[in-house]
Amino acid sequence: MRVGELSRRSGVPIPTIKYYLREGLLAPGVATAANQADYTEEHVRRLKLIRALIDVGRVSVAGAREVIDALSADGRDPLDLLGEAQYAIAPRHRPGRESPEWPAARERVVALVEARGWLVHPDSDVIDLVADALSAGDRLGVAEFFHNLEGYADAAVQVAAMEVRSVLARPDPAAQMELVVLGTVLGEALFSALRMLAHQHESARQLGFSPPTPADHGVNPAP
């Protein structure tokens, strides 16, 4: 297909497609004439993946290229690829690692991993990311919020088990890795929004508001 159809199919404007081509996020099409190239279904998929990373995952263009590069390396160990994709998607700005609270927070995460027998490398970057959030809570005077770390871990493993099953049900490694990347980003957006919705419900419930009646689906104050 021509670049115009690629734009229509992917929903990405032509100047943006040209930018991604220059930046190496998108492989060039097959040249058919001077200034004209032919693109494939693979380009449509790749563009959708890039847009999901940038629009939904709020990943930078540089971060998106790291993910694309990791995806393009064939025959890699799937756990290594998962780690690289996670690293590329994770926030770059990591404040607070020099704070006095950080080492204790990291120890707490390592203890959780060991107590649960989680199959995680003890040097994983993601352990540091968990420690970032925990120690931020300590620094900001809301340590009580993370008192029940086990409760978070239960919910996280429940969601992750379901998501990994979904990935492994895909037929081949390329399709699996695409779902790892999209699923990491989209699953986070979905859980984040559902958690906010559940905050509304739980706040109303724990404050003693009554369930909505069939005629009115809003929140009714208890009499």
Place this chain on the structure above:
Amino acid sequence: MRVGELSRRSGVPIPTIKYYLREGLLAPGVATAANQADYTEEHVRRLKLIRALIDVGRVSVAGAREVIDALSADGRDPLDLLGEAQYAIAPRHRPGRESPEWPAARERVVALVEARGWLVHPDSDVIDLVADALSAGDRLGVAEFFHNLEGYADAAVQVAAMEVRSVLARPDPAAQMELVVLGTVLGEALFSALRMLAHQHESARQLGFSPPTPADHGVNPAP
């Protein structure tokens, strides 16, 4: 305290504090002389809150001001305040609402809310945010990932119930609202990182890797 001590206590550089004062994120101190003002513990807390929103929550300065304004309005209904804080923290960029998949995704969220009897207003902005993530999955060809929406809802309500209990255990409405804001941002960062860690574990487990031995806490391939 002087601005120098406020900077030291909060970890925020003086030029940044002056910027927040100009932008109205921080109330002015009490003037003690020309070009000199006195700040309080309240200023320290407020600065930490602003930094958490911007550093951990990746909220813009404008978004942080919306949250601060909502917090500063006294005597408000707590559920209204929760809604405003959520709205300010949520991503501003909401692609895909014009897509043909969006209305059906929103219907699916409304049906979930009704089936569970969640105490949520049917016009809540957060319903739209859930629909954004769901419909992005449809558009990107990974609808299977969200097949088990109930599983996500179970985990979300489990986390939210725990978090709301933590908020309501605080002694007064101001302290509660501070925890709503910080907790929404920090809890999301914590869950996001724990979910990635659980992805590593579940991938290794479902791919048949064996648990680590006491001598080696890394991941061992099964023989």
